[in-house]
Amino acid sequence: MSSTEQGTSSAAPAEPTTAPESAAAPEVPESFYYVHGKDKVVHKVSAGALQHSALIHGMISNLGYTEEQAKANPFPFENIDGDILQMVVDWCNQHKGKPTPPEDTNLPKQKEKLFDLVLAVNYLEIKELLTYCCKQVAMMVKGKSPEEIREIWMIPTDAEDEAAEKEAKKRAGKEAAGETAAAAGDAK
Amino acid sequence: MDRKRFPLLRLPIVVLTEILQIMTCVELFSFSLCSKKTKNIGKLGSKQSPTVDVNFDWRDFHFRLGNGISITMRFGSYDVLKKRGNNLVSEFVTISGNDSESIGLFAPNTKPIQWINHLRNLFGIQTIIRLNISNELFIPDSILNALSGLKIEALAITHRDPKPAFMEGISEVLIAEQLMKQYSKSVTALLGRRFPSLFLLGRGQVTMDEILICNCEHLHLLETSLTDKDINRLLKLWMRNVITDLRSIYLTNTTRKEAFDQYMILDGISYDQLFKAKFGLAFSHSPGKQHVHIYKTRPLP
Numbered sequence: 001m002s003s004t005e006q007g008t009s010s011a012a013p014a015e016p017t018t019a020p021e022s023a024a025a026p027e028v029p030e031s032f033y034y035v036h037g038k039d040k041v042v043h044k045v046s047a048g049a050l051q052h053s054a055l056i057h058g059m060i061s062n063l064g065y066t067e068e069q070a071k072a073n074p075f076p077f078e079n080i081d082g083d084i085l086q087m088v089v090d091w092c093n094q095h096k097g098k099p100t101p102p103e104d105t106n107l108p109k110q111k112e113k114l115f116d117l118v119l120a121v122n123y124l125e126i127k128e129l130l131t132y133c134c135k136q137v138a139m140m141v142k143g144k145s146p147e148e149i150r151e152i153w154m155i156p157t158d159a160e161d162e163a164a165e166k167e168a169k170k171r172a173g174k175e176a177a178g179e180t181a182a183a184a185g186d187a188k
Numbered sequence: 189m190d191r192k193r194f195p196l197l198r199l200p201i202v203v204l205t206e207i208l209q210i211m212t213c214v215e216l217f218s219f220s221l222c223s224k225k226t227k228n229i230g231k232l233g234s235k236q237s238p239t240v241d242v243n244f245d246w247r248d249f250h251f252r253l254g255n256g257i258s259i260t261m262r263f264g265s266y267d268v269l270k271k272r273g274n275n276l277v278s279e280f281v282t283i284s285g286n287d288s289e290s291i292g293l294f295a296p297n298t299k300p301i302q303w304i305n306h307l308r309n310l311f312g313i314q315t316i317i318r319l320n321i322s323n324e325l326f327i328p329d330s331i332l333n334a335l336s337g338l339k340i341e342a343l344a345i346t347h348r349d350p351k352p353a354f355m356e357g358i359s360e361v362l363i364a365e366q367l368m369k370q371y372s373k374s375v376t377a378l379l380g381r382r383f384p385s386l387f388l389l390g391r392g393q394v395t396m397d398e399i400l401i402c403n404c405e406h407l408h409l410l411e412t413s414l415t416d417k418d419i420n421r422l423l424k425l426w427m428r429n430v431i432t433d434l435r436s437i438y439l440t441n442t443t444r445k446e447a448f449d450q451y452m453i454l455d456g457i458s459y460d461q462l463f464k465a466k467f468g469l470a471f472s473h474s475p476g477k478q479h480v481h482i483y484k485t486r487p488l489p
Contacts, residue, residue, distance in 0.1 A: 111194040122203050134203065138210040140194060146221040153196035155222045 031067050033060060034074035035089070039082030042074045049092035054125035080120045084113070088120055091129055111140070111152075197225070201232075208233025213257050213311075214285040220310050227310070234311045251307055259307070260284050304335065396422065400430065409439045416452040423457050423471060438470045 033050055036042045050056045056075060065073070077085060118133045141149045149155065156164065196204065208216060211233055220230035252258040307313070396418055399407070414422070419439065426434060439448075 115194055115199075118199060118203055122200055130203065130206065134206045134210055137194065137196070137207050138215070141211075141215060141219070144215075144218065146218045149219055150222045152193060153222075154193045155197060155226055158223050158225075161223060161225055 031070075033065070033070045035077060035085065036074045037077050037080040037082045037085035041082050041086075043085065043089045045089050045092060046096065049089070049096040052092045052095065052126045052128065053088075054127070056124065077120075077124075079123065081116055084116045084120045087113075087117060088124060088126065088129070092126070095128070197229075204229065205232045212285055213253070213259050217259065217307070217310065220306065227306070230310050231312065253311060253313075257285065308335070400425065406436045407434060407438070409437065414439070416449040419448070419453050420455055420457070423453070426471075427457065436471060 031047045032044050033047060033056070034042050034044055035056070047060065050060065059075060080088075114133065114136060118130070118137065121130045121133055140152050144152065150157070196207070199207070208219070208230065209232075211219065213234075216230055216233045219233075220227045250258065250260050396414070399409070399422060422437070426437070
């Protein structure tokens with residue numbers, strides 16, 4: 001497995017030796033966890049940054065991993081592309097322990113990336129980031145006519161919906177017929 | 189997947205709901221017009237707005253939803269109204285919201301009733317606070333049929349004078365005038381319905397017989413042309429419980445040249461209290477108690 005330790009630079013200020021406020025009140029060393037996406041590239045993320053994800057936070061709490069165990073067993077998110085997971089990790093690191101601002105302009109402008117990001121963020125249950133993404137999606141159709149909305153959001157027309165429904169019924173009928181034929185063959 | 193577009197309907201329902209709830213009413217309305225599917229899905233985004241204030245004005249629909257949001261639908265403009273068969277149709281409809289955003293839609297053969305039903309379903313409207321039908325193009329009966337099943341708290345039916353300029357010189361004026369002539373019949377049909385309050389701005393179109401079959405609690409006869417004698421007769425019948433459910437009557441006389449004759453109106457009427465104010469007449473009646481409010485009347489001799 002290839003491994004790049006992402007997020008370490010952003011996590012560095014939290015180290016007791018480097019953080020300026022640590023002199024006043026010594027902090028417990030921050031623990032780190034590891035995640036990887038479809039591309040198997042491992043990202044190192046601090047527990048503080050992972051607080052944003054209700055899913056990962058729940059996994060950490062339930063598993064009670066030590067840092068060694070966490071390093072040996074990175075959380076696998078096979079359904080998330082590597083670059084999308086990188087974006088999510090970056091966002092979590094940037095917003096670690098900070099109040100989330102009302103607007104976030106760093107989200108991807110490309111629609112296909114935004115779609116994958118929305119799915120990933122929803123899966124990881126990162127509420128604030130999901131809200132930003134949803135706002136960005138809603139902004140796509142600001143001041144647009146129904147025809148333009150249909151184009152941007154790939155909404156099929158009624159005729160296309162009907163054709164797709166017919167096709168699905170036909171396919172379901174064929175599959176059912178195939179199953180009964182197979183069952184009859186098995187019975188023989 | 190098409191790399192340049194966003195397949196919204198492939199998103200999980202939770203995310204889709206959040207996106208739709210961020211959208212404004214006008215955007216949501218545009219989205220609901222994309223297809224039958226989006227018309228149904230659009231309901232996910234409509235915030236709770238169980239009440240609505242509807243005004244069918246001149247050439248516009250004004251919908252003020254219970255959550256403070258308003259939508260106005262404007263049907264074409266005067267210079268693009270054309271005659272098609274026997275119907276007046278507009279070339280487009282513009283929808284605008286209270287934050288001054290708007291969209292224009294090409295909608296030939298636009299039928300206002302379709303739009304009413306569309307909005308009603310999309311925003312889950314249950315109660316209409318006040319319904320004002322003030323345009324001859326919006327036929328009261330058909331609008332009320334479209335709104336059947338909804339609770340209507342107050343109704344106003346008006347028509348404007350002088351006639352709209354765009355009607356001059358085209359045959360639809362006759363239709364509109366016929367409609368005006370049939371207006372009192374429409375009112376008779378409407379009065380059979382149960383309304384807590386009824387506002388009639390009929391410019392003399394409402395007759396005594398129609399008022400006597402009125403089935404509402406509070407009747408507002410604005411711009412009435414009932415004579416003082418008629419009003420006196422109405423009050424006497426009311427006091428004798430001929431009109432059972434009516435609790436209050438309010439009259440204004442903006443179309444009459446002379447002021448109400450208080451002496452004639454109150455002839456033979458017993459009342460507990462008499463209040464004086466600036467305009468019109470108001471009578472309230474509760475078991476064993478009558479209050480009469482006299483506004484802008486000729487002084488008692």
